[in-house]
Amino acid sequence: MKREAEDAQRSRFTPADASDSVMDVAQTLERMEGDRELLEELARLFTDEWPKSAAEIEAALKAGDATLLERFTHGLKGAAANVGAERLSTAALEMEKMSAARNLKSIPPQWEIVKEEAATLFEEFERLFRKASR
């Protein structure tokens, strides 16, 4: 909330981000030293990587391999955090913990949540970078 002023300043880029925690654009940009092109490139990389990550996780789920699930969700959590996708990262972290606890029953519903968060994130990317490139 302290960052409201800062966020307002950046609102040209992203009018909605102050209230929306799908992605903390301001903070992420700050980490990127204000390099918007880099952030956009990372978002693209993340988006491109998603089908592969999702397929890996689906396969591990089908095989009931908690060790693999733990590793894949760990990777997803890190990648999401790197692009500033906080909600997705948190959801992936939950799933990583469940995998670590071998809590196989609760994993599939959590995976649905992760996928929803990813979908929301991609919409956000779309919105952000379409506007930014105008």
Next chain:
Amino acid sequence: MEGVHQRMEKTSQFKILIADDSPVSRRILEAFLVKRDYDVISVADGEEALRLLSREDAPRLAVLDWMMPGLEGTRVCRKLREQSEDKPYVYVLLLTARTEKADLLKGLDSGADDYITKPFDPPELLARLSVGRRILDLQDKLIAARDELRFRASHDTLTGVSNRAVILETLRREQSRQEREGGSFGIIMVDLDHFKSVNDTYGHLCGDAVLQETAKIMQASLRPYDVVGRYGGEEFLIVVPRSDAPSAQRVAERIRKAIAAKPIPTSAGEIRITASFGVAASTDATRMESQHLLQLADDALYRAKQNGRNRSELALAAPIPEAAPLASNSK
């Protein structure tokens, strides 16, 4: 000035290896390091990282992701540290999402120098890499100092050839090799002719220059595995492995001609100098201990002086000299 300096430094960018299986994380690292003028090599797995870090021209700085499929960052580290200690040190920073103390201890225990947790803060990462470069720099200086000390401890200060202790050690090593493997080797005792009068006529500085130059000429005339050392004031000893007496004498003759042919430039003008050579060899048929061999070469050198200098003489086939009973008593 500052700008020019920085531009010049670009040509010697600091090489850094990053290993991370996540394209996003790899790209962030790359972007920040390239901006700071690092020469970035990035790979997606531990095997490739280890392969590159094991090469001769390996980067000295590495950022390794802990969790990678295949070889994890910590295992890359461990394998790297198991390699030869003679290789240049690689400073390793481990990248990890693990924040538990036990994990971090495990990471450092694998041989990593430092770690940083993900998602990392770029300025912090860069600052930690600077620490790494500082340590590498210190290490380079220490190694250079150690090498110089080693050199000084084993070489003659004036001429740069091996010192007396080292040339005698070389002789002993050659002898034990002969004991193990057979074969022959020779030694050459060299003494500059009328060196005292060079010192008396031109002064000690010119005498020093003459010693330095003749040492250079000797070294240039030797094969890579021959060793020359300063034995005394104007006396040198050369150990010539894998040679019998005639071939050792050929080496002596080559050096003799080279010295006689080249006037030495000094502050007092050019000085012509010659040297005399005593050659002895230890062969399978006539093996002898080093003291005896030195004595024979010395006798031959004496004869070279007697016979007019600027010449080489071969040791006479070896009747045990008078000093021998003493030597065998003491053994």
